[in-house]
Amino acid sequence: MPIATFSEKIAHTLSTIKYGENPPELYEPIRYMMDLGGKRIRPLLTVLAHHLFEDEVDKVLMPAAGVEVFHNFTLMHDDIMDQAPLRRGQETVHEKWNANTAILSGDVMLVKAYELFFGVQPVHLPVVLKLFSRCAAEVCEGQQLDMNFETRTDVSIPEYLKMITLKTAVLLGFALELGAVLGNASEEDRKNLQEFGIKTGIAFQLRDDLLDVYGNAAEFGKLVGGDILAGKKTFLLLTAMEDANEMHRTELKNWLGKTVADPEEKVKAVTAIYDLLEVKAKTETRINTYFHEALQHLDKVNAPLERKEYLRALALSLMERTS
Template sequence: MDLSFFTDKLTSGLANLRYGQEPTSLYEPIRYIMGLGGKRIRPVLTLMGAHLFTDELEAVVKPALATEVFHNFTLLHDDLMDQAPLRRGQPTVHEKWNPNVAILSGDVMLVRAYELLFDVPAPLLAPLLRRFSQTAAEVCEGQQWDMEFETRTDISIARYLDMIRLKTAVLLGFALELGARLGGASEEDADHLRQFGVDIGLAFQLRDDLLDVYGDAATFGKRVGGDILADKKTFLLLTAQAQASPAQQATLARHIGQPVTNEETKVAAVRAIYDELEIRPQTEALINDYFRDALQHLERVAAPETRKKPLHQLALQLLEREQ
């Protein structure tokens, strides 16, 4: 089974979602952001998680889309909070409409995400809703920490890792757990898959931090050095600050949190310190740790190896690794 086997199942499910009609100013933004595309990783993970245990994927499509609608709800509200002008190269909802529309359309999206879960088999309904709600609250916690970190100077690496776990990784974990439970997995297997998802999510976010500094401008899709220019407290910067000599500290302090006179100079200066401190191999080592942990969790799942292959492949693809 390759990726398209799973994404094909989502395509018609996504097209058939009905969010509501009137007022159009409430529902049109939902159709707009859901139509902007994206890789649909979360519902793909749900389908792959279910497919480990069952061939009956039709009933999994709708609850799988709950994770996608929820994810897009967070993008809609996060873009407003971050005052981001663009999402996937198109105007964000608060730009195309206005901030109030973004607030209220997002609120309805959260309601619609819940609704997509209500058809799951009765014995699973309460436990899955509890896990979904816990995950949803954690994602909000992650976003709040992320915003707070912007103005704080006392962020430990552990705190940072916890923030990206909440903001990004737990939803990938829930998507897999949801699929596993719907496929009939044991609690133990569902938990291993959840942890596989969390680890992949952490590795993916760290890789994103790394690509911001060391990525290829042609393929990265964002501006290389953007995090450095924005003084973003990534794993790379926090590790550098923790390990820098007094001279390196002084150099960092001259650039981070200061008005930028020359952007290229700033990026080059910070990257030079990263190089001196070997931040890149340290980050790669941590990504490898999470990736190895993820695969160990996947190995422990009681399902046929052939069924695990799509998850293994997707993890490799997300982390852009060789086979």
Template sequence: MHSFLELSKLFEEKFNVRHFPGHTETLYDPAQYILGIGGKRIRPVCVLLANELFDEITADAYHAATAIELFHNFSLIHDDIMDKAPVRRGMQTVHMKYGESTALLAGDVMFVKAYENLNKIQPFNLQKVLQLFNITAAQVCEGQQLDMDFEKRDTVSFEEYVKMITLKTSVLVAASLQLGAILGGSGEGNQKHLYEFGKNLGIAFQVQDDYLDAFGDPDKFGKQIGGDILANKKTFLLIHALEVATAEDKAALLQLMIDNPADKVEKVLAIFKKCKVDEWAKQLQENYFQTALQHLEDTAVLSARKKPLMELAQYLMVRES
């Protein structure tokens, strides 16, 4: 069995090549550019971790992991355009460096390249893999659309936000694990448990992200604290505060979202703390985390073989950046 860090290194060695033709550089260089600025590669490594849970890591697992990482970066290119984001991982986003039209095409061709890698998988697994991949790809797009829809609304319910996060973020982690399990010869019961493990871990990760944006250490978080507050993003924290605040605090919170004063972050955080949103968020994260761990526990594999997935879960939950 390999650890998450060992598999990250193995995957990076195989993935760190040019994935696109040498011609039509104005199209393919921008696509290669985003792959070269790094990332944790959590999703593709989840494919390998789940595959090794049941069997030796196969060539098909690397094909699926590569497809997952290409799809993920396709979604990042398009998300950055929609969010008008200037920076990704400390570097210029593709659309800022090469223009929006080229960025759209670069994302499109990356999606095509993902399918090229899936097509390398042995035929007896290919139908199951394609079905799961197609469902997941559509769900990620649905989640992004819901996220944009929520920007136009004054309020979003807790249930609506969980659904959006599940689709936009969690299902790709969940599907990555299930893909690895399929390619490792797992039964459907274990596949479902690993899917639910990934889905709940992904939601817990987002709760942690929302929490760190408001209450994290700026030196460790690596981003401006209160960025979500300044952007009026409907996070777990804001949604809960609006649900439990007194009428006076709720009115003040809504007014702060309209007025955007210079001390907005400080005032919003004061209301959050008054509502004990920080304590609630930590408990919410723990609830999803424990649900994830229960599904991992219920996966019918020797406990020792699950250790790398347990280490990954703990790594994601104790992060400060």
């Protein structure tokens, strides 16, 4: 069964989910957010992980949808905290409505995610809810660390990698482990799939950092250079700070702390320093390292090679993306 078929099943399942009608101000933002689309990578990981061990995938579609609803809940709240104007090329929920509405609608999405997990077989339900609750808490921990970093000037690269592991990567790991649990996989296979997801997730976020600076605005769907303008401690910035001499480090700090009339001028100036320090190549090297480690964990999973190839191909597409 081709990946496109799995994706179609996921899209159909997501289209059938009912969120409620009244008050419309609560539920319309949820439907708006979910209709923005996206790649639906996380539910696809759940389905593909399950397919490694069992042929029948329909029974995992609702819990897989739960992963996607939770993911969109985190995006809705992240956009508020980041004051992001765009999500997938469209107005963010808090811009289209307001922050209070986005918070409350996001809360309902979290509740809905739990509800979508309730349909798993009773034998798996305690494990699934325990894993999901831990993952959800870790995602929040990662977001808090990200906010903490906004006021710190001494963030290290290891600290940053820990933050993105929690904020981004653990959800990919959970999505894969969920599929494995529901497919009655062994503990070892579950953990290798989780690690495959976590390593891929770290590489995915580093790619996101890279695209924020070097991506095409029309393809990226977000403001290119947004991290620079927001002064976010990304892998690129931390690498530049670590590798720069005193002159370039001072210049970088001056630009980051400067309020400018033309945001594009600031983005170009900081990017020029990145170019001088070869930050793009260094980031790509780190991305490739994590991706290689991810594939090593996938190789250890006791499942048919042709089925593991779906996951390998999907991970590769994430590493080669331009948006």
